[in-house]
Amino acid sequence: MSQTIIKDRIPENELLMGGHLACPGCGGALAMRLVLKELGPKTIVVLPACCWSIIAGPYPQSSLKVPLYHTAFETGAAVASGIRAALDIQGQHDTNVIVWAGDGGTFDIGLQALSGAAERNEDFIYCCYDNEAYMNTGIQRSSATPWGAWTTTTPSKHPQATDKKDILAIMAAHRIPYAATASVSYPVDLVDKVKKAMSIRGTRFLHILAPCPPGWKFEDERAIDMGRMAVQSRVFPLVEVEHGTDWRFTMDPEHVPVQDYIRAQGRFRHLTDEQIGHISDAVDYRYEHLRDLAERSQAKV
Amino acid sequence: MQKVIVGNHAVSWGVKLARTEVIPAYPITPQTQIVEELSEMCASGELPARFIKVESEHSAMASAVGASAAGARAFTATSSQGLALMHEMLHWAAAARHPIVMADVNRALGPGWNIWTDQTDSLSQRDTGWLQLYCENNQEVLDTTIIAFRLAEALDLPVMLVLDAFYLSHTSEPVDIPDQALVDSFLPKREAHYKLDINEPHAFNALVKPDDYMEMRWHMHDAQRRALELYPQIESEWLALTGRYYGMIEPYRTDDAETVLITTGTVTSTARYVIDERRSRGEKVGLVKIKMFRPFPVEAMRAALKGIPRIAVIDRNISPGNGGIFAQELRSALYGSDSDAAPQFNGYIVGLGGRNVTPDTINGIIDHVQSGETVDRPDIWVGVKA
Amino acid sequence: MSEQNFNTVPLHTPPLSVSSSSTEQNITGSWKYIQPAYHDRVAPCIAGCPTGVDIEGYMSLLRDGELSAAMELLQCENPMPAITGRVCNHPCESRCNRANYDGAVAIHAVERVLGDMILEEPLPHWTMRKHDERIAVIGSGPAGLACAYHLTRLGYNVEVFEKEEELGGMLRLGIPGYRLPREVLDSQIARYKAMGIIFHTGMRAGTDIGWPRLTTEFSAVFIASGAHVSRLLDLEGDCSRQSLRSGLDFLREVNAGGRPDIGKHALVIGGGNTAMDCARTALRLGAEVTVVYRRTRAEMPAIDEEIEDAAREGVKFEFLASPEKLSGTGGRLQLACTRMELGEPDAQGRRRPVPAGGEPLLLEADTIISAIGEDTGLHDLQAELADAKLAMNTWGCEKLARVFLGGDVAGDERTVASALGAGKRCAIYIDRQLRQQHGEDIPEERLEAIRIGGSESLSMARWTNSDPIMRVSPQNDVVQPADINTAYFPREPRHNDRHAALLKSFEESNTGITTRDALAEAARCYECGVCNECELCRIYCGEAAIQLDPGSGRFVIDLDHCKGCGVCTAECPRGALVMERLANMD
Structure with a gap:
């Protein structure tokens, strides 16, 4: 998207305050800022354990201008269900409830509660900002860690041996009204998805890729570039799915080779060209699959 | 209604x-x-x-x-x-x-x-x-x-x-x-x-x-x-x-009692029946029901048990390696409260996993504590099969 | 014994972890060792423009729909955009940061569109103040016209002396009409007359008006007499024949309307623009034309498009051939050329041709046109001036106070763009000198401050404090391709000039681009180095540390909370932000 039109589409709301404790270049901090810009001040944030538990600031501080509830690692969706119920009883139907969870709290420990809430179609927006490992505890692998990646528990000699869990497909399989991927590197697409999510009731799920300079091992200033390459290389396609059946690509940017994305990050340094080729094949396979889904959805309309 | x-x-x-x-x-x-x-x-x-x-x-x-x-x-x-x-x-x-x-x-x-x-x-x-x-x-x-x-x-x-x-x-x-x-x-x-x-x-x-x-x-x-x-x-x-009142603890027929059972939950009702029966026979027995476990009503228990020479705590629970949990709590609460006359204090483990606690069980406990056999441990297991 | 509280009631801590303050009190800005700063840097097109046109500036105004302001800015720096839009060798485009992405912005074509529109506009209000001084300009070529134009704008009374009967110098005599239609040149000159510039034609300085008169009647003299004497080809044989012609004379004759008979075959010797003009003109007179050049295509000094156009029109090329001997029988000329090869580079870095040995190349022709360069003929004016150009320092001629030289005569690069830049530069020197005579103190630093991108070019907008772009902190640092974030510029092919189908005509061959295409090209401009408030820096700041200051309308960086990640700078599409090392880290 041309730079000149981006600013008109990003709301003015500024609900994140400076002085928070994110690392320089943190994709997760930016993701929160952008999402809150669209959500606005009538929002309650549920925050299970993740990097943001630190970013939000220690007692007695907060880095958000909206109410924030820190909670245990696996409870994001359950706590949000309770808050939603309370607000509904109080007649506060127009207050947004969001869960802001990392990949560990979503793909791993929080998946049960998320699945439960999604199955009940609880009325909240679940945002997973995905930095692809347990970064807050010092870069341990999660089920969101991509194949081949180094982490402190998947050392270079035995890197991550399984593919990243397809959380979007899992959520789509719950037939929730809205699920989408998004990226801080495509801010208009991101806020548009938040806006669309806000127009729908029920469980809405946003999977936001959040590049992590210290965890992925790249220079701070390349955070946006990394997120952009993830999308351009189709490692992280930007899609949305309604009711688990209507799939669509929301962005189809200029294509870059998977190699460019992988080689830009120290966590993949040990990979051979052949191994990167395997990654590329897997990326192509999944992209084709998504395209099939999108085409089939299109044909239905 | x-x-x-x-x-x-x-x-x-x-x-x-x-x-x-x-x-x-x-x-x-x-x-x-x-x-x-x-x-x-x-x-x-x-x-x-x-x-x-x-x-x-x-x-x-x-x-x-x-x-x-x-x-x-x-x-x-x-x-x-x-x-x-x-x-x-x-x-x-x-x-x-x-x-x-x-x-x-x-x-x-x-x-x-x-x-x-x-x-x-x-x-x-x-x-x-x-x-x-x-x-x-x-x-x-x-x-x-x-x-x-x-x-x-x-x-x-x-x-x-x-x-x-x-x-x-x-x-x-x-x-x-x-x-x-x-x-x-x-x-x-x-x-x-x-x-x-x-x-x-x-x-x-x-x-x-x-x-x-x-x-x-x-x-x-x-x-x-x-x-x-x-x-x-x-x-x-x-x-x-x-018109209803329960209290954090409820002393039952403890006036002049020489033996007092400590009970919780439904065991209390069974124990009331046994106490009434033994009182009718002139025995100086009573019970204190504990309703509130947290906070533990230390002062109330001390007051209720002041001067009681024999105390039998009935625990339908077990903290393995130590004993009945109410017994531990109570003993700790009573420590030093009446240093002149430390009571005989027996703890009985009963009814785990739903085993029936009958009037017979309670009577056995009263008999046991009254026999003066001091085990001085909060874990006297009652009714364990040989 | 240690002092400990026992059973103190904690009155000041709430019973649970509940916030009562914000993270803003954390000076997380202290984590950084580099920090971003907004710098308005120089776009390479501007730095590469010998005329010193604020190309990025007018492109940005065009993108914003400010057409009048764009035209105003263009003619503030360039007195004849309709002409340069046709004949300039546009080094701006070769330096454009978009060149290696999807093609340079078609600056040249946009300039022509704007230039033609300007010719249709009424004259703007030029003069900010009026001075009494009269200034003489010698020569009405691009340098002279530029200097006269700028001085008139600055409020001086300018008189131009031209030895020919018609105005325009090399623009009229040297450049063929199919490249620069005479109507365009005439309209442009008519505007200068309308501005109040007084022109004296048929007056050769040094003879028709003497040097003493020039220096006594005028407060300053600008000499821009050009390089109009064709260099002679040094050949064995009889070189006096009618059919061996000087390129400049040939062009002069045809450009004045003459249609000489040059036979069926013409040879043009040389590789510069004059040679290309001669070749294409000869072609239009019906001859088959071959260009003979000592080096190769890569070393040809002519504008690329001119070479391409010549080739497209059917001009043939003999490269690595050095003419040696002329002979002739029966009206046919024979030119013997030595075969050359490229040797070591010369002082300009062009590889020098050296004889390759072997048989000479024999070429036959009815006409041979020599276009190997021109000299100044400065000695016509005043003997002592011949050396004066050597005495030009940065800001004028020290040897002869109040005398300034510019353009081809001063040894500037022989392009229209350079001549226009020199005319402007000298106009500013003259303005400064005259104002200093009136007691104003204008230090050299002021001149340095208006220098563009470390080049020789000066900014008239900044000299007159009328820069509409209002750059915050103009730096001479030129934006490099690596400073551009191309993610924000979807590939979009450039709008190229269109060419008339009819070749070999004296009508204008290049029809340019449409106004709509020109606006589309302006939208392709990266706007290198100057913040255009796209706000990406602000949008991508994870610290919310970049905000718009309502007072100044500018972005301000909250350095207390900026952690120096550099994302803003990396994502700036146009290199208008730079990361600076913190002073205390050095």
């Missing part, structure tokens, strides 16, 4: 009369009837609450935490494994100061699987910061449910009301159901002292450094201790409205 209902439904009626707003729950035997009845009440509109059919007890407590954090009156119920699964969130609810009320139907923990009554599940949650109230009959269950909300919301602490599996949960008794207006006058709508409010945004539960953590735990402990004064006042109000 009088109704003959099981203990589980007494809980449900208490929850309904308390105008509970959010009920996240997950089924487990023998708690199921509580949530079935509540589900029915919500579905019929009789109880305008949100019933959240969560996928686990952990999420039940987490959802109750969320609802309470947003200012709602929240309730859930569980048992045994479910309570154990909630453990993390029990700490969370208490330290975040959420006045949630929960019914725990005492059930033994596996393995092997056992669905019958045993207090070890609730007593294992001793240090979570929850108040714990043990009930003896279905009327007490209903009354305690309502009183628990009053107490919890005054202190910003969660309260667990505890009832025996089957002996109460599934046993029908006539229960006086108070008028809604009466309950409303006793328990007004919750006014949260802290809540998630978009007009006054705060962050809750953020990282607390060593600088402040200890002070916050002081406050939690202090709120527990304040319950010792507050609870009798609240019950007195309930007494004025209903």
